[in-house]
Amino acid sequence: HGPNNDGCDPEYSKNVHITNCLFNTGDDCIAIKSGRNEDGRRVNIPSENIVVENCEMKDGHGGxxxxxxxxxxxxxxxxRNCKMDSPNLDRVIRIKTNTLRGGFVDGVYVKDVEVGAVKEAVLKVNTHYGIYANQEGEFMPSIKNIYLKNVTVENGGEYGVLIKGREKAIVENVNLEDVIIKGVEKPESVEYSENVNYINTVINDKRM
Known part of the structure; x- marks a missing residue:
């Protein structure tokens, strides 16, 4: 539970299978990476085809x-088939980048996930991520094709869906199907994104 101690960080990685693991961390439980700034663009190896299943996440900045x-x-x-539950788990699914990092996320498929408590958001997409000095550059990120299906959340915290895109980098094709989220302060906060597609989804007992 010290600072900056992710549970598992696949980087420049292909065909990864993470299964039957318990994560209880002071930072992200699983954080998928592919290089930082110029180093990542030089190596230019995306991380892809990563399966996380039958895992349990407790404390962490993100599942x-x-x-x-x-x-x-x-x-x-x-x-798929994961359980997440802790008042100290900040987000279930999280995507974070900025215009120094750039990069892309294309294809996130979340299915059959049970969530007890989560603090900030079930899904958070942030293209303005920064905890350091100026994080603005010339590399617009691209984020698209996110699917959550059959996800249940008992205590959703602040937001069901929290998206902060950019005028020049609209977040595309976010979908929630057969999702039930209870106990959130605000169902959604969406900036510079296509409308989220809600299919048979209920947040705070209200069909979206």
């Missing part, structure tokens, strides 16, 4: 996270 070091991109991440 399954992409970023922030994704300058070579991430595609095809599958999360």
């Amino acid at each position: 399954v996270v992409m970023g922030s070091e994704i300058s070579a991109g991430v595609r095809n991440v599958y999360v």
Whole structure:
């Protein structure tokens, strides 16, 4: 539970299977990466075809996270049959980048996930990520094709869906199907994104 101690960080990685693991960390439980800034663009190996299943996440900044070091991109991440539950788990699914990191995320598929408590958001997409000095550059990120299906959340915290895209980098094709989220302060906060597609989804007992 010290600082900056992710549970598992696949980087420049292909065909990864993470299964039957328990994560209880002071930072992200699983953070998928593909290089930071110029190093990532030089190596230019996306992380792709990553399966996370039958895992349990307790404390952490995020359950399954992409970023922030994704300058070579991430595609095809599958999360299924997982349980997440802790008042100290900040987000269930998290994507974080900025215009110094750039990169892309294309294809995140989340299915059959049970969530007890989560603090900030069930899904958070942030293209303005920064805890350091100026994080603005010339590399616009691309984030698209995110699917959550059959996800149940008992205590959703602040937001069901929290998206902060950019005027020049609209977040595309976010989908929630058969999702039930209870106990959130605000169902969604969406900036510079296509409308989220809600199919048979209920947040705070209200069909979206």
